[in-house]
Amino acid sequence: METVSNRAGTPSTATLSLRALHKSFGTFPVLNGIDLHVQRSEMVFVLGPSGSGKSTMLRCCNRLEEPDSGAIWVEGDLLTGPGVDLNKMRQRIGMVFQSFNLYPHLTALGNVTLALRRVLKMPRAEAEAEAMAALKSVGLSDRARHTPAQLSGGQQQRVAIARALALKPTVMLFDEPTSALDPELVGDVLDVMREVKEQGMTMLVVSHEMQFAREAADRVVFMDGGSIIEQGPPDRFFAAPEQERTRAFLSRMRG
Protein backbone atom coordinates (compact mmCIF):
# COMPACT_ATOMS: atom_id res chain seq x y z
CA MET A 1 0.00 0.00 0.00
CA GLU A 2 1.31 3.41 -0.90
CA THR A 3 1.98 5.97 1.76
CA VAL A 4 -1.11 7.96 2.59
CA SER A 5 -0.50 11.60 3.24
CA ASN A 6 -2.66 14.00 5.19
CA ARG A 7 -4.47 15.11 2.06
CA ALA A 8 -4.86 11.70 0.46
CA GLY A 9 -8.39 10.49 -0.03
CA THR A 10 -11.57 12.50 -0.41
CA PRO A 11 -14.84 11.94 1.36
CA SER A 12 -16.02 9.95 -1.65
CA THR A 13 -13.21 7.40 -1.81
CA ALA A 14 -12.03 6.99 1.79
CA THR A 15 -13.87 4.47 3.96
CA LEU A 16 -13.87 6.88 6.90
CA SER A 17 -13.38 10.61 6.48
CA LEU A 18 -13.17 13.31 9.12
CA ARG A 19 -13.14 16.89 7.94
CA ALA A 20 -12.46 19.97 10.10
CA LEU A 21 -13.78 18.31 13.26
CA HIS A 22 -14.13 20.61 16.26
CA LYS A 23 -15.33 19.71 19.73
CA SER A 24 -15.26 21.48 23.10
CA PHE A 25 -16.30 20.33 26.54
CA GLY A 26 -17.72 23.56 27.92
CA THR A 27 -15.14 26.19 27.13
CA PHE A 28 -12.31 23.67 26.92
CA PRO A 29 -11.45 22.79 23.31
CA VAL A 30 -10.75 19.08 22.84
CA LEU A 31 -10.60 18.81 19.06
CA ASN A 32 -9.19 21.71 17.04
CA GLY A 33 -10.02 20.87 13.46
CA ILE A 34 -9.22 17.23 12.78
CA ASP A 35 -8.82 16.07 9.18
CA LEU A 36 -8.33 12.35 8.81
CA HIS A 37 -9.06 9.93 5.98
CA VAL A 38 -8.89 6.17 6.53
CA GLN A 39 -8.72 4.14 3.34
CA ARG A 40 -10.33 0.76 2.75
CA SER A 41 -8.57 -2.05 4.65
CA GLU A 42 -6.19 0.43 6.24
CA MET A 43 -5.26 0.20 9.93
CA VAL A 44 -4.63 3.65 11.31
CA PHE A 45 -3.13 3.86 14.77
CA VAL A 46 -3.67 6.96 16.88
CA LEU A 47 -1.07 7.79 19.51
CA GLY A 48 -0.93 10.71 21.87
CA PRO A 49 -0.70 11.73 25.50
CA SER A 50 -3.83 11.48 27.63
CA GLY A 51 -6.04 14.50 27.08
CA SER A 52 -4.85 14.86 23.50
CA GLY A 53 -8.39 14.27 22.25
CA LYS A 54 -7.77 10.91 20.59
CA SER A 55 -10.58 9.03 22.37
CA THR A 56 -12.96 11.93 21.82
CA MET A 57 -12.12 11.89 18.12
CA LEU A 58 -12.78 8.16 17.98
CA ARG A 59 -16.08 8.53 19.82
CA CYS A 60 -17.15 11.22 17.35
CA CYS A 61 -16.77 8.62 14.59
CA ASN A 62 -20.02 6.92 15.66
CA ARG A 63 -21.40 10.00 17.36
CA LEU A 64 -21.23 8.74 20.92
CA GLU A 65 -19.80 12.24 21.17
CA GLU A 66 -21.38 14.94 19.04
CA PRO A 67 -18.81 17.09 17.24
CA ASP A 68 -19.52 20.83 17.48
CA SER A 69 -18.67 21.33 13.83
CA GLY A 70 -17.06 19.54 10.94
CA ALA A 71 -18.20 16.49 9.02
CA ILE A 72 -17.71 12.73 9.01
CA TRP A 73 -18.38 10.38 6.11
CA VAL A 74 -18.53 6.59 6.06
CA GLU A 75 -18.04 5.24 2.52
CA GLY A 76 -19.11 8.63 1.20
CA ASP A 77 -22.30 8.74 3.29
CA LEU A 78 -22.57 11.66 5.65
CA LEU A 79 -22.70 10.60 9.32
CA THR A 80 -22.96 14.07 10.84
CA GLY A 81 -25.71 16.60 10.35
CA PRO A 82 -29.48 16.53 10.59
CA GLY A 83 -31.66 13.86 9.04
CA VAL A 84 -29.06 11.11 9.31
CA ASP A 85 -30.45 7.70 10.30
CA LEU A 86 -27.90 7.29 13.06
CA ASN A 87 -28.94 3.77 14.09
CA LYS A 88 -28.64 2.61 10.49
CA MET A 89 -25.21 4.23 10.13
CA ARG A 90 -23.96 2.77 13.39
CA GLN A 91 -24.51 -0.76 12.08
CA ARG A 92 -21.67 0.00 9.66
CA ILE A 93 -19.33 1.24 12.41
CA GLY A 94 -18.18 -1.36 14.91
CA MET A 95 -16.79 -0.18 18.23
CA VAL A 96 -14.62 -1.89 20.83
CA PHE A 97 -14.33 -0.24 24.24
CA GLN A 98 -11.55 -0.08 26.80
CA SER A 99 -13.76 -1.66 29.49
CA PHE A 100 -15.30 -4.24 27.07
CA ASN A 101 -18.85 -3.25 28.04
CA LEU A 102 -20.19 -6.75 27.56
CA TYR A 103 -23.76 -7.24 28.76
CA PRO A 104 -23.28 -9.09 32.07
CA HIS A 105 -26.77 -10.61 32.10
CA LEU A 106 -26.26 -12.39 28.78
CA THR A 107 -23.96 -15.20 27.68
CA ALA A 108 -21.17 -14.59 25.18
CA LEU A 109 -23.54 -15.87 22.51
CA GLY A 110 -26.34 -13.62 23.77
CA ASN A 111 -24.01 -10.63 23.64
CA VAL A 112 -23.28 -11.27 19.98
CA THR A 113 -26.81 -12.20 18.90
CA LEU A 114 -28.60 -9.28 20.58
CA ALA A 115 -28.07 -6.69 17.84
CA LEU A 116 -28.41 -9.32 15.11
CA ARG A 117 -31.85 -10.20 16.42
CA ARG A 118 -33.11 -6.77 17.51
CA VAL A 119 -31.47 -4.50 14.96
CA LEU A 120 -31.15 -6.74 11.89
CA LYS A 121 -34.31 -8.69 12.89
CA MET A 122 -32.65 -12.03 12.16
CA PRO A 123 -34.50 -15.17 13.28
CA ARG A 124 -32.91 -16.78 16.31
CA ALA A 125 -31.33 -19.74 14.48
CA GLU A 126 -29.75 -17.53 11.85
CA ALA A 127 -28.50 -15.04 14.44
CA GLU A 128 -26.95 -17.83 16.49
CA ALA A 129 -25.22 -19.28 13.43
CA GLU A 130 -23.81 -15.84 12.61
CA ALA A 131 -22.77 -15.29 16.22
CA MET A 132 -21.07 -18.67 16.46
CA ALA A 133 -19.12 -17.85 13.31
CA ALA A 134 -18.06 -14.53 14.84
CA LEU A 135 -17.07 -16.21 18.12
CA LYS A 136 -15.11 -18.81 16.15
CA SER A 137 -13.21 -16.05 14.38
CA VAL A 138 -12.00 -14.75 17.76
CA GLY A 139 -11.23 -18.28 18.95
CA LEU A 140 -14.02 -18.53 21.53
CA SER A 141 -16.62 -20.89 20.09
CA ASP A 142 -16.14 -23.10 23.15
CA ARG A 143 -17.06 -20.19 25.44
CA ALA A 144 -20.39 -19.32 23.77
CA ARG A 145 -22.49 -20.34 26.78
CA HIS A 146 -20.32 -18.59 29.36
CA THR A 147 -21.34 -15.32 30.92
CA PRO A 148 -18.86 -12.41 30.95
CA ALA A 149 -18.15 -13.02 34.65
CA GLN A 150 -16.90 -16.50 33.74
CA LEU A 151 -14.44 -15.16 31.15
CA SER A 152 -11.02 -13.58 31.53
CA GLY A 153 -10.55 -9.95 30.53
CA GLY A 154 -8.89 -10.99 27.31
CA GLN A 155 -11.72 -13.36 26.47
CA GLN A 156 -14.28 -10.68 27.27
CA GLN A 157 -12.60 -8.25 24.90
CA ARG A 158 -12.52 -10.87 22.17
CA VAL A 159 -16.27 -11.46 22.65
CA ALA A 160 -16.73 -7.69 22.37
CA ILE A 161 -14.81 -7.75 19.10
CA ALA A 162 -17.02 -10.62 17.89
CA ARG A 163 -20.11 -8.63 18.89
CA ALA A 164 -18.99 -5.75 16.68
CA LEU A 165 -17.77 -8.00 13.83
CA ALA A 166 -21.03 -9.95 13.65
CA LEU A 167 -22.80 -6.90 12.22
CA LYS A 168 -20.30 -6.95 9.35
CA PRO A 169 -19.30 -3.31 9.73
CA THR A 170 -17.28 -1.46 7.12
CA VAL A 171 -15.05 0.16 9.72
CA MET A 172 -14.05 -0.79 13.27
CA LEU A 173 -13.14 1.67 16.01
CA PHE A 174 -10.94 0.47 18.88
CA ASP A 175 -10.80 2.68 21.98
CA GLU A 176 -7.74 1.55 23.98
CA PRO A 177 -8.78 -2.10 23.62
CA THR A 178 -5.96 -3.51 25.75
CA SER A 179 -5.56 -0.81 28.42
CA ALA A 180 -7.75 -2.60 30.97
CA LEU A 181 -6.08 -5.98 30.51
CA ASP A 182 -3.44 -7.76 32.54
CA PRO A 183 -0.21 -7.78 30.51
CA GLU A 184 -0.32 -11.52 29.85
CA LEU A 185 -3.77 -11.21 28.24
CA VAL A 186 -2.89 -8.39 25.84
CA GLY A 187 -1.30 -10.68 23.25
CA ASP A 188 -4.47 -12.68 22.54
CA VAL A 189 -6.48 -9.54 21.85
CA LEU A 190 -3.78 -8.08 19.60
CA ASP A 191 -3.61 -11.39 17.70
CA VAL A 192 -7.35 -11.18 17.06
CA MET A 193 -6.99 -7.56 15.89
CA ARG A 194 -4.23 -8.65 13.51
CA GLU A 195 -6.51 -11.34 12.08
CA VAL A 196 -9.35 -8.85 11.71
CA LYS A 197 -6.98 -6.63 9.73
CA GLU A 198 -5.88 -9.54 7.57
CA GLN A 199 -9.54 -10.11 6.67
CA GLY A 200 -9.43 -6.64 5.13
CA MET A 201 -11.20 -4.65 7.85
CA THR A 202 -10.76 -0.89 7.94
CA MET A 203 -9.60 -0.02 11.45
CA LEU A 204 -9.06 3.13 13.48
CA VAL A 205 -7.24 2.25 16.69
CA VAL A 206 -6.50 4.40 19.73
CA SER A 207 -3.92 2.55 21.80
CA HIS A 208 -0.60 2.72 23.59
CA GLU A 209 0.63 -0.60 22.19
CA MET A 210 3.65 0.88 20.36
CA GLN A 211 5.15 -2.45 19.40
CA PHE A 212 1.87 -3.56 17.86
CA ALA A 213 1.58 -0.26 16.00
CA ARG A 214 5.06 -0.76 14.60
CA GLU A 215 4.24 -4.28 13.37
CA ALA A 216 0.65 -4.05 12.23
CA ALA A 217 -0.36 -0.45 11.50
CA ASP A 218 -0.37 0.98 7.99
CA ARG A 219 -0.15 4.48 9.34
CA VAL A 220 0.48 6.10 12.70
CA VAL A 221 -1.17 9.39 13.65
CA PHE A 222 0.16 11.44 16.54
CA MET A 223 -2.25 13.78 18.29
CA ASP A 224 -1.56 16.43 20.90
CA GLY A 225 -3.72 19.29 22.18
CA GLY A 226 -6.67 18.32 19.99
CA SER A 227 -4.72 18.45 16.72
CA ILE A 228 -2.95 15.95 14.51
CA ILE A 229 0.73 16.85 14.87
CA GLU A 230 2.27 14.30 12.59
CA GLN A 231 1.46 11.13 10.71
CA GLY A 232 3.17 8.59 8.54
CA PRO A 233 3.99 4.93 8.02
CA PRO A 234 5.19 3.31 11.25
CA ASP A 235 8.77 2.70 10.07
CA ARG A 236 9.36 6.36 9.43
CA PHE A 237 7.18 7.59 12.28
CA PHE A 238 9.06 5.69 14.95
CA ALA A 239 12.54 5.90 13.41
CA ALA A 240 12.52 9.52 12.31
CA PRO A 241 9.70 11.59 13.74
CA GLU A 242 9.68 15.07 12.25
CA GLN A 243 8.07 17.08 15.00
CA GLU A 244 9.65 17.96 18.30
CA ARG A 245 6.45 17.12 20.21
CA THR A 246 6.37 13.66 18.63
CA ARG A 247 9.99 13.03 19.59
CA ALA A 248 9.33 14.15 23.16
CA PHE A 249 6.26 11.86 23.40
CA LEU A 250 8.09 8.86 21.96
CA SER A 251 11.05 9.27 24.26
CA ARG A 252 8.70 9.50 27.25
CA MET A 253 6.92 6.34 26.16
CA ARG A 254 10.18 4.50 25.76
CA GLY A 255 11.14 5.62 29.25
Add this chain to the structure above:
Amino acid sequence: MDAILQQFFNIEIMAKAMPLVLKGLGMTLLICAVVIPLGALGGLAAALGSVSHNRLIRWSAIAFVDLFRALPPLVLLIFIYAGLPFAGIRLSPFAAVTLGFFLNNSAYFAEIFRAGLLSVPVGQTEAARSTGMTATQTLIWVTLPQAVRNVLPDLLSNVVEIVKLTSLASVVSLGEMLHAAGLVRSLTYNASPLVLAGGIYLLLLWPLIRLISHFERRIAS
Protein backbone atom coordinates in the same frame (compact mmCIF):
# COMPACT_ATOMS: atom_id res chain seq x y z
CA MET B 1 -51.50 -18.55 81.76
CA ASP B 2 -54.78 -20.15 80.91
CA ALA B 3 -56.39 -16.74 80.55
CA ILE B 4 -53.71 -15.74 78.06
CA LEU B 5 -54.32 -18.88 76.03
CA GLN B 6 -58.08 -18.25 76.20
CA GLN B 7 -57.73 -14.63 75.13
CA PHE B 8 -55.11 -14.96 72.35
CA PHE B 9 -54.88 -18.60 71.26
CA ASN B 10 -58.45 -19.80 71.56
CA ILE B 11 -58.57 -22.61 69.01
CA GLU B 12 -62.35 -22.80 69.07
CA ILE B 13 -62.77 -19.12 68.22
CA MET B 14 -60.01 -19.31 65.62
CA ALA B 15 -61.82 -22.19 63.94
CA LYS B 16 -65.04 -20.19 63.92
CA ALA B 17 -63.24 -17.14 62.56
CA MET B 18 -61.36 -19.11 59.94
CA PRO B 19 -63.90 -18.95 57.04
CA LEU B 20 -64.32 -15.20 57.37
CA VAL B 21 -60.59 -14.58 57.81
CA LEU B 22 -59.81 -16.74 54.78
CA LYS B 23 -62.36 -14.76 52.78
CA GLY B 24 -60.51 -11.66 53.97
CA LEU B 25 -57.25 -13.24 52.86
CA GLY B 26 -58.80 -13.66 49.42
CA MET B 27 -59.53 -9.93 49.32
CA THR B 28 -56.02 -9.13 50.58
CA LEU B 29 -54.56 -11.21 47.77
CA LEU B 30 -56.89 -9.62 45.23
CA ILE B 31 -55.81 -6.12 46.31
CA CYS B 32 -52.17 -7.21 46.02
CA ALA B 33 -52.74 -8.74 42.59
CA VAL B 34 -54.14 -5.43 41.33
CA VAL B 35 -52.01 -2.95 43.22
CA ILE B 36 -48.53 -4.51 42.93
CA PRO B 37 -48.38 -4.73 39.11
CA LEU B 38 -50.01 -1.30 38.78
CA GLY B 39 -47.60 0.23 41.28
CA ALA B 40 -44.61 -1.40 39.61
CA LEU B 41 -45.64 -0.10 36.20
CA GLY B 42 -46.39 3.37 37.55
CA GLY B 43 -43.08 3.32 39.41
CA LEU B 44 -41.16 2.30 36.32
CA ALA B 45 -42.78 5.09 34.34
CA ALA B 46 -41.97 7.63 37.05
CA ALA B 47 -38.40 6.31 37.30
CA LEU B 48 -37.88 6.66 33.56
CA GLY B 49 -39.34 10.15 33.79
CA SER B 50 -36.99 11.06 36.62
CA VAL B 51 -33.92 10.19 34.52
CA SER B 52 -35.33 11.79 31.35
CA HIS B 53 -33.37 14.46 29.50
CA ASN B 54 -36.57 16.47 29.13
CA ARG B 55 -36.65 18.90 32.04
CA LEU B 56 -40.45 19.13 32.24
CA ILE B 57 -40.86 15.35 32.34
CA ARG B 58 -38.03 15.00 34.86
CA TRP B 59 -39.38 17.62 37.23
CA SER B 60 -42.94 16.29 36.99
CA ALA B 61 -41.74 12.79 37.81
CA ILE B 62 -39.65 13.97 40.75
CA ALA B 63 -42.54 16.08 42.09
CA PHE B 64 -44.89 13.09 41.84
CA VAL B 65 -42.47 10.81 43.68
CA ASP B 66 -41.69 13.36 46.39
CA LEU B 67 -45.37 14.13 47.01
CA PHE B 68 -46.54 10.54 47.40
CA ARG B 69 -43.52 9.43 49.40
CA ALA B 70 -44.14 12.24 51.87
CA LEU B 71 -47.90 11.72 52.15
CA PRO B 72 -48.84 9.04 54.74
CA PRO B 73 -50.76 6.29 52.93
CA LEU B 74 -53.49 6.29 55.58
CA VAL B 75 -54.07 10.01 55.09
CA LEU B 76 -54.09 9.53 51.33
CA LEU B 77 -56.56 6.66 51.51
CA ILE B 78 -58.98 8.47 53.84
CA PHE B 79 -58.72 11.60 51.71
CA ILE B 80 -59.59 9.66 48.55
CA TYR B 81 -62.43 7.75 50.18
CA ALA B 82 -63.88 10.35 52.50
CA GLY B 83 -62.46 13.64 51.18
CA LEU B 84 -63.04 13.43 47.45
CA PRO B 85 -66.83 12.99 47.82
CA PHE B 86 -66.87 16.65 48.86
CA ALA B 87 -65.76 17.36 45.30
CA GLY B 88 -68.43 15.03 43.98
CA ILE B 89 -65.99 12.18 43.33
CA ARG B 90 -67.34 9.11 45.06
CA LEU B 91 -65.27 5.93 44.78
CA SER B 92 -66.10 2.43 45.95
CA PRO B 93 -63.85 1.14 48.77
CA PHE B 94 -62.00 -1.08 46.31
CA ALA B 95 -61.47 1.72 43.79
CA ALA B 96 -60.30 4.07 46.55
CA VAL B 97 -57.83 1.48 47.84
CA THR B 98 -56.58 0.78 44.32
CA LEU B 99 -56.03 4.46 43.55
CA GLY B 100 -54.46 5.29 46.90
CA PHE B 101 -52.09 2.34 46.89
CA PHE B 102 -51.26 2.89 43.22
CA LEU B 103 -50.11 6.43 43.97
CA ASN B 104 -48.22 5.44 47.12
CA ASN B 105 -46.63 2.29 45.67
CA SER B 106 -45.65 3.98 42.42
CA ALA B 107 -43.62 6.53 44.35
CA TYR B 108 -41.72 3.84 46.26
CA PHE B 109 -41.24 1.59 43.24
CA ALA B 110 -40.02 4.64 41.30
CA GLU B 111 -37.20 5.28 43.76
CA ILE B 112 -36.11 1.64 43.57
CA PHE B 113 -36.23 1.48 39.78
CA ARG B 114 -34.44 4.81 39.59
CA ALA B 115 -31.60 3.49 41.77
CA GLY B 116 -31.48 0.39 39.57
CA LEU B 117 -31.29 2.38 36.34
CA LEU B 118 -28.54 4.60 37.75
CA SER B 119 -26.58 1.50 38.84
CA VAL B 120 -26.10 0.37 35.24
CA PRO B 121 -22.82 1.80 33.87
CA VAL B 122 -23.16 4.23 30.97
CA GLY B 123 -20.81 1.99 28.96
CA GLN B 124 -23.66 -0.53 28.67
CA THR B 125 -25.82 2.00 26.89
CA GLU B 126 -22.92 3.11 24.72
CA ALA B 127 -22.15 -0.46 23.69
CA ALA B 128 -25.76 -1.13 22.78
CA ARG B 129 -26.19 2.14 20.88
CA SER B 130 -22.92 1.55 19.02
CA THR B 131 -24.47 -1.59 17.51
CA GLY B 132 -27.36 0.43 16.11
CA MET B 133 -29.92 -0.36 18.81
CA THR B 134 -32.48 2.38 19.47
CA ALA B 135 -32.83 4.00 22.89
CA THR B 136 -35.96 1.94 23.55
CA GLN B 137 -34.35 -1.34 22.49
CA THR B 138 -31.37 -0.51 24.69
CA LEU B 139 -33.67 0.07 27.65
CA ILE B 140 -35.65 -3.14 27.15
CA TRP B 141 -32.82 -5.52 26.35
CA VAL B 142 -29.77 -4.07 28.09
CA THR B 143 -30.43 -1.47 30.78
CA LEU B 144 -33.67 -2.61 32.39
CA PRO B 145 -32.77 -6.30 32.90
CA GLN B 146 -29.59 -5.25 34.70
CA ALA B 147 -31.37 -2.52 36.66
CA VAL B 148 -34.01 -4.95 37.92
CA ARG B 149 -31.42 -7.58 38.78
CA ASN B 150 -29.39 -5.05 40.77
CA VAL B 151 -32.37 -3.97 42.90
CA LEU B 152 -34.30 -7.24 43.06
CA PRO B 153 -34.07 -7.51 46.89
CA ASP B 154 -35.39 -3.96 47.24
CA LEU B 155 -38.23 -4.64 44.81
CA LEU B 156 -39.23 -7.73 46.77
CA SER B 157 -38.94 -5.90 50.09
CA ASN B 158 -41.31 -3.33 48.69
CA VAL B 159 -43.74 -6.11 47.76
CA VAL B 160 -43.64 -7.31 51.39
CA GLU B 161 -44.37 -3.76 52.54
CA ILE B 162 -47.31 -3.52 50.16
CA VAL B 163 -48.84 -6.81 51.36
CA LYS B 164 -48.69 -5.49 54.92
CA LEU B 165 -49.96 -2.09 53.82
CA THR B 166 -53.17 -3.64 52.42
CA SER B 167 -54.40 -3.96 56.02
CA LEU B 168 -55.00 -0.21 55.85
CA ALA B 169 -57.91 -0.99 53.53
CA SER B 170 -59.86 -2.00 56.65
CA VAL B 171 -60.39 1.70 57.44
CA VAL B 172 -62.60 2.06 54.37
CA SER B 173 -64.48 -1.13 55.35
CA LEU B 174 -63.02 -3.19 52.55
CA GLY B 175 -63.31 -6.79 53.74
CA GLU B 176 -59.67 -7.74 53.65
CA MET B 177 -58.02 -9.94 56.27
CA LEU B 178 -57.56 -7.44 59.11
CA HIS B 179 -61.08 -6.16 58.62
CA ALA B 180 -62.45 -9.71 58.79
CA ALA B 181 -60.39 -10.57 61.87
CA GLY B 182 -61.41 -7.33 63.57
CA LEU B 183 -65.04 -8.09 62.89
CA VAL B 184 -64.83 -11.48 64.56
CA ARG B 185 -62.88 -10.00 67.47
CA SER B 186 -65.62 -7.46 68.11
CA LEU B 187 -68.27 -10.16 67.97
CA THR B 188 -66.45 -12.57 70.28
CA TYR B 189 -64.64 -10.11 72.56
CA ASN B 190 -61.56 -12.24 71.97
CA ALA B 191 -58.20 -11.37 70.37
CA SER B 192 -57.59 -14.80 68.87
CA PRO B 193 -58.87 -13.85 65.36
CA LEU B 194 -56.24 -11.08 65.25
CA VAL B 195 -53.55 -13.58 66.23
CA LEU B 196 -54.86 -15.85 63.49
CA ALA B 197 -54.62 -13.06 60.92
CA GLY B 198 -51.13 -12.20 62.14
CA GLY B 199 -50.12 -15.84 61.79
CA ILE B 200 -51.39 -15.96 58.23
CA TYR B 201 -49.44 -12.79 57.35
CA LEU B 202 -46.36 -14.44 58.82
CA LEU B 203 -46.86 -17.66 56.83
CA LEU B 204 -47.47 -15.63 53.69
CA LEU B 205 -44.51 -13.29 53.97
CA TRP B 206 -41.84 -15.33 55.73
CA PRO B 207 -40.89 -17.34 52.58
CA LEU B 208 -40.65 -14.09 50.65
CA ILE B 209 -38.38 -12.60 53.30
CA ARG B 210 -36.14 -15.71 53.17
CA LEU B 211 -36.03 -15.32 49.38
CA ILE B 212 -34.94 -11.69 49.74
CA SER B 213 -32.12 -12.71 52.07
CA HIS B 214 -31.08 -15.32 49.53
CA PHE B 215 -30.90 -12.73 46.73
CA GLU B 216 -29.08 -10.28 48.98
CA ARG B 217 -26.42 -12.89 49.78
CA ARG B 218 -26.12 -13.80 46.11
CA ILE B 219 -25.64 -10.18 45.09
CA ALA B 220 -23.14 -9.58 47.90
CA SER B 221 -21.01 -12.54 46.79
